[in-house]
Amino acid sequence: MDVLDSVVIGAGQAGLSSSYHLQRLGISHVVLDSDPAPGGAWQHRWDSLTMRDVHGVAALPDSGSPGLSERRANVVVPAYFSDYERKHALPVLRPVRVDRVTDDAGVLVVHAGDRAWTTHTLVNATGTWSHPFVPRYPGMETFAGEQLHTAGYRGAERFRGRRVVVVGGGASAVQFLGELAPVTETIWVTRREPVWRTDDFTPDAGRRAVALVEERVRRGLPPASVVSVTGLALREQERAAELLGAYARRPMFSAVEPGGVRWADGSFEPADVILWATGFRPAIGHLAPLHLRSPQGGVQLDGTTAVADRRVQLVGYGPSASTIGANRAGRTAARGVARWLDGESLSTTG
Secondary structure, three states: OOOEEEEEEOOOHHHHHHHHHHHHOOOOEEEEOOOOOOOHHHHHOOOOOEOOOOOOOOOOOOOOOOOOOOOEHHHHHHHHHHHHHHHOOOOEEOOOOOOEEEEEOOEEEEEEOOEEEEEEEEEEOOOOOOOEOOOOOOOHHHOOOEEEEHHHOOOOHHHOOOOEEEEOOOHHHHHHHHHHOOOOOEEEEEOOOOOEOOOOOOHHHHHHHHHHHHHHHHOOOOOOOOHHHHOEOOOHHHHHHHHOOOOOOEEOOOEEEOOEEEOOOOOEEEOOEEEEOOOEOOOOHHHHHHOOEOOOOOEOEEOOEEOOOOOEEEOOOHHHOOHHHHHHHHHHHHHHHHHHHHHHHHHHHO
16 A cells, blocks of 8 residues: 555645645645635635735745736736646646545555555645635525625626625625615625724734634634724725725525525515625534544644544644635645654654
């Protein structure tokens, strides 16, 4: 049985960064990607999202950044990733959808349908896009209009003239309202009062925010989004929606009915569309056989190393769920893999 030194699952920013650093360290590995083409989650984002909207994408290791522009992010970033894979001859296999990872007498086995790879270590870089989160509310199944999640949003024009309830308190909800309010009637609903950032988001503020998320994963808690601790801010292109009153938030409704939503006070709000901008959860169900979750519900990490099984590295998880964080996590994970392999080698020969 041929056993690889490592397998990377996912070829987004975190997976490509990990592969680059593993390759530099001479560690034999493959990258298994579920998509049929390069681009990670970026290829699935809505057409109206530009590189300027996302404030650009951090440069992958030993590469320039695509930079800010009005070009579509779902075109620019996939092309950038594709060029990067080719330039560095990264060992990406696609499409390969991993079902589960098991332990077979001390060796990890990565299963994908009728195919399998055995490996000494694993770098999980599956992100969150494939695991959208939609909360449950009474009557959701009776709604006669359209319900969709952020993952299915493709732009505002198709909603013109339709009354849209936007649910969620994150940056995506703010962006959607900015696009929708000028073309149709919107109602913004969140569980908590939004926290608006009034100061400049400095590098120090960013580091403090990331540190708070890191503290959660060190304790084994489910990761929180960075925006949950940084607060929200409006961009210039969202000022028109602000003037239209789009950011006058209402607390959550108590139930969904065929023609709209019912507020807690009993009043009714007619709606044609409910857009659930309610975020994503880490796509790590395939790791369940390894029993990595802590009693607190998250995967406890030491850097990027899973405390419950130090053969496993998690990147693009919690504090590294950003393009800058993913780059750094890729390097940390590769070093974690190297340390495990060195220790295993010593224990084998000692």
